[in-house]
Amino acid sequence: MFEVVHYSKKSRARVGRLHTAHGIIDTPTFVPVATNASIKAVDSTHINEVGVQLLFCNTYHLLLHPGPEVVAAAGGLHNFMGRTAPLITDSGGFQVFSLAYGSVFDELKSKGLKKQNGSIIKVSEEGVRFRSYRDGALVLLTPESTVQVQKALASDIIIPLDELPPYHIDKRVLRASLERTHRWEKRSLDEHLKNPQRQIMYAVVHGGVDPELRARSAQYLGLLPFDGFAIGGSLGKTREEMVSMLSVLMPQLLPERPVHLLGIGDLSSLESCVPLGIDSFDSSYPTKCARHGILLSSEGPINITRSQWKNVHTPISDAPLCSHYSAAYLHHLFKAHESVAHTLVSLHNIHFMNNLMAQYRQLIMEDRV
């Protein structure tokens, strides 16, 4: 299911091939985010054209709209959104908790003083009860129900329910949260294994920035027949803290299982984390950048909205679609607030990420990373 093609002699980096029901994923890989079963401003046809081996959709959003029964009636998320290549979905838990706590960044700024905004009604052993941001309806998400939803979505890689504890947390409380997360993940796995179909499930490794709890999580989850690991929970206040934590954690994960880093995909983090052996990264960073007029490039980010591009009448991109247009036209589209600008630059940035990961794979093959 996951084959390692080459281990770098220089680092823990590795080149792999992940076999899923909808095709093969070359790792390490970057995974764009299509929250509502659509990358913002880009349709699936163009995602296929630019080539995206793995795409991330959010169960939380799809649970609330259109609902799993609609996607199931369509024959699964691939059919629903017109995609033939692999998909990964999360459990929905992350959004429930992060919408309640605010983002990690917001929380760090508020020094732990931020209170829940009330969208979570109750967290119990059973699961988490919350109000839909769409219509205020009460929703219960359990370790079993998230798997049932992800079965309806029929994504290739699915994720068990976990609790996202806040960064500012007492160790005793963090330990209790971790234990419950482990019980939840086991229940999700049991539910999945009743009817695996052709899906695979990644455990979510927790423990915040506590090395002991991370080690405990790695060990416990490694004993269960998960197909891979996703690294969740708080990764620290800074990139250094994240890299330091991952440097300790990664050697404790079973090497034969693929490892996904949840929600991280900026260029510096990739540079730090590929050598640690992370196999996949999801992030909305390249598409969010695109909507602000930032083109990623090997010479650093390019802000196409700056006036220096107003009169540059040559293409600035070699990406599908985007390469048809000059820098001056892209500049104009942003200045004129035309949403096509988002389409074109999103394709550029996804194309850039694809090339970047292909370069990483090549460098690993040559033991240069």
Add this chain to the structure above:
Amino acid sequence: MFEVVHYSKKSRARVGRLHTAHGIIDTPTFVPVATNASIKAVDSTHINEVGVQLLFCNTYHLLLHPGPEVVAAAGGLHNFMGRTAPLITDSGGFQVFSLAYGSVFDELKSKGLKKQNGSIIKVSEEGVRFRSYRDGALVLLTPESTVQVQKALASDIIIPLDELPPYHIDKRVLRASLERTHRWEKRSLDEHLKNPQRQIMYAVVHGGVDPELRARSAQYLGLLPFDGFAIGGSLGKTREEMVSMLSVLMPQLLPERPVHLLGIGDLSSLESCVPLGIDSFDSSYPTKCARHGILLSSEGPINITRSQWKNVHTPISDAPLCSHYSAAYLHHLFKAHESVAHTLVSLHNIHFMNNLMAQYRQLIMEDRV
């Protein structure tokens, strides 16, 4: 330049072929609007794919951004926006006046009480001085300067400067406005003929809802070597008033010149005006509809945001790109506020308009319209 292929035996409708520097336009035709050198949410590649023989861009907007010097440096609007087929641009006058007076609809609601909002500084024999809506800069638009701008844009069909008088206007004032418009159009034509390049120029017929003034305008402009007519100014309060005015006006226009109806392209108006001999219609109606989730169809408009489409897992469109997706997915994209929805439904509606006009041409060939 304009050849009539067939005159209907049933009405004044006709099938024609308009030859321009960038290709042939089959008439009657529908002309989508790409105000800022982009149809909203649709890139030029897809416009080419769906097939649009003539596209309308707004000189007013392009004058203010990116400016004619940028478009000229790109080698003209075709190069700038990546289009190979014909383009038509207006003079910019319509937007200057309509942004000052408000739309005809707003003005009708206000019964002529609405005052200028101040964006026009001065209308004189020289031209019109206004403030840019972008940065407040003072701009002077003259009969000559609009032609120079449209030469820089290098569109295939260009329009002379005219004054857009308000609907509520005294006949004496309307007559004075018409006389000045005629003088302005003559000056624009003279400027154009100094260096025609391969552009053609349509006169704008004015006179509001006054048959005598419309006749006068048709006669005066027919004496000048314009390549076609555009019908501008107030067309009345209702479709009936418009049809009644056009029924009187159309037989007074030289039959060998093509006739464009400015800013009108809803389905009922097409049904009324194709038999009067109008050859082209521009309107943002199909793309505006699209952004509100309205798909045009031969059985009437379809509101894809209605819940009846939530579970319809078959395509609803035979248009490029849009045909890849189910009605349920389009419904979901609108509900999730994903801008790709606008892209897909805009392509559907443009495709629908293309087919509709092809049907009209066929019916005219068979003398059934």
